[in-house]
Amino acid sequence: MTVPVLLVAGFLGAGKTTLVSHLLAHAEGRRIAAVVNDFGAVDIDAALIAQSTGTVVSLRNGCICCSLQGDLMRTLAQLIRRDPVPDAIVIETSGASDPAEIVRTLLDPVIYAATPLDTVVSVIDARHLADRPALADDALWRAQLAAADFVIVAKTDLVDAAELAGIRAEVARWKPPCSTFDAVRGAVPLDLLFHRGEPAAAPPREGRRLPAAERFDSLSWTASRPLSLARFQAAIGRLTPGLLRAKGFVTFDHAPHRPMLFQLVGARATIIASPVATRDEVCARLVLIWEAGCLDRDDALRLLGDAVAPPGEAAGVSTGRA
Numbered sequence: 001m002t003v004p005v006l007l008v009a010g011f012l013g014a015g016k017t018t019l020v021s022h023l024l025a026h027a028e029g030r031r032i033a034a035v036v037n038d039f040g041a042v043d044i045d046a047a048l049i050a051q052s053t054g055t056v057v058s059l060r061n062g063c064i065c066c067s068l069q070g071d072l073m074r075t076l077a078q079l080i081r082r083d084p085v086p087d088a089i090v091i092e093t094s095g096a097s098d099p100a101e102i103v104r105t106l107l108d109p110v111i112y113a114a115t116p117l118d119t120v121v122s123v124i125d126a127r128h129l130a131d132r133p134a135l136a137d138d139a140l141w142r143a144q145l146a147a148a149d150f151v152i153v154a155k156t157d158l159v160d161a162a163e164l165a166g167i168r169a170e171v172a173r174w175k176p177p178c179s180t181f182d183a184v185r186g187a188v189p190l191d192l193l194f195h196r197g198e199p200a201a202a203p204p205r206e207g208r209r210l211p212a213a214e215r216f217d218s219l220s221w222t223a224s225r226p227l228s229l230a231r232f233q234a235a236i237g238r239l240t241p242g243l244l245r246a247k248g249f250v251t252f253d254h255a256p257h258r259p260m261l262f263q264l265v266g267a268r269a270t271i272i273a274s275p276v277a278t279r280d281e282v283c284a285r286l287v288l289i290w291e292a293g294c295l296d297r298d299d300a301l302r303l304l305g306d307a308v309a310p311p312g313e314a315a316g317v318s319t320g321r322a
């Protein structure tokens with residue numbers, strides 16, 4: 001019995017979790033197990049995906065392309081011993097991962113015999129690339145594209161036709177020829193991703209890239225009291241120039257029983273009602289990710305600490321965006 005593997009790669013915040021959640025929610029009878037690698041120590045992605053049906057295993061506090069390869073192999077071995085056995089396994093890499101390294105692990109003959117790598121997809125954030133064309137010069141971004149059998153251009157609702165044409169041309173420049181699919185909120189037909197084809201081969205390495213642990217730094221932060229929205233907006237405003245990605249659950253003093261999901265990709269921040277319940281005793285659970293040297297950890301901790309509403313402060317209410 002073999003269980004095919006779909007590997008989902010893509011830069012920080014590109015839309016991987018959204019895609020995996022969509023796949024699990026539209027599994028159409030397939031039993032899909034998800035393995036999620038969060039770069040930070042807090043399993044935000046696993047919590048978001050767990051609300052969809054299916055099994056979710058979280059591998060965190062490291063990258064499955066460098067430090068967690070053994071954990072990945074053990075997890076795959078455990079998943080195929082489950083009863084019932086999953087029909088397919090989706091692995092969501094962290095946005096800091098080089099998929100070529102994971103492909104190499106998955107092509108290990110013993111792993112491949114039981115859980116053959118079927119497809120590698122790379123998710124590209126159309127808005128981020130339109131805002132920051134220099135992203136295409138990033139060796140990690142290009143490595144994530146190079147490893148893909150299939151490219152998903154996500155967030156196409158946030159770009160116009162001219163921008164989208166430019167993005168497709170950029171993808172074709174780095175990855176010719178390659179199938180691409182435009183997706184809004186991860187809406188990709190399952191048949192497109194789950195097929196039995198020729199196994200992916202490890203792509204040649206391009207240039208030297210720093211291991212994720214050296215290139216990126218992350219901070220996991222929790223608060224036991226609700227935040228002030230105005231103070232949180234001010235803190236995120238100060239942190240944004242140095243940040244690549246931030247996400248997590250927060251509650252505000254004006255609505256302490258209404259957990260919110262905060263997401264920041266590039267300069268774009270959103271706060272929406274949390275789709276998942278959070279633990280009551282924790283009022284905020286955030287992960288911040290930045291390029292090493294671009295943010296001072298102590299400054300970040302101080303700014304986040306300042307966002308906690310002091311006891312007795314009148315709750316300020318404004319819009320739902322940071």
Ligand SMILES: Nc1nc2c(ncn2[C@@H]2O[C@H](COP(=O)(O)OP(=O)(O)OP(=O)(O)O)[C@@H](O)[C@H]2O)c(=O)[nH]1
Pocket residue numbers: 010011012013014015016017018019045094095096154155156157158183184185186245247263264265270
């Ligand atoms: N407008 C729009 N937003 C999207 C779309 N796909 C994802 N997003 C938003 O983009 C943000 C990041 O999406 P995620 O799916 O968490 O991205 P990710 O690649 O898993 O992020 P990391 O695991 O942190 O690297 C979230 O706020 C999503 O709601 C889309 O098609 N359109």
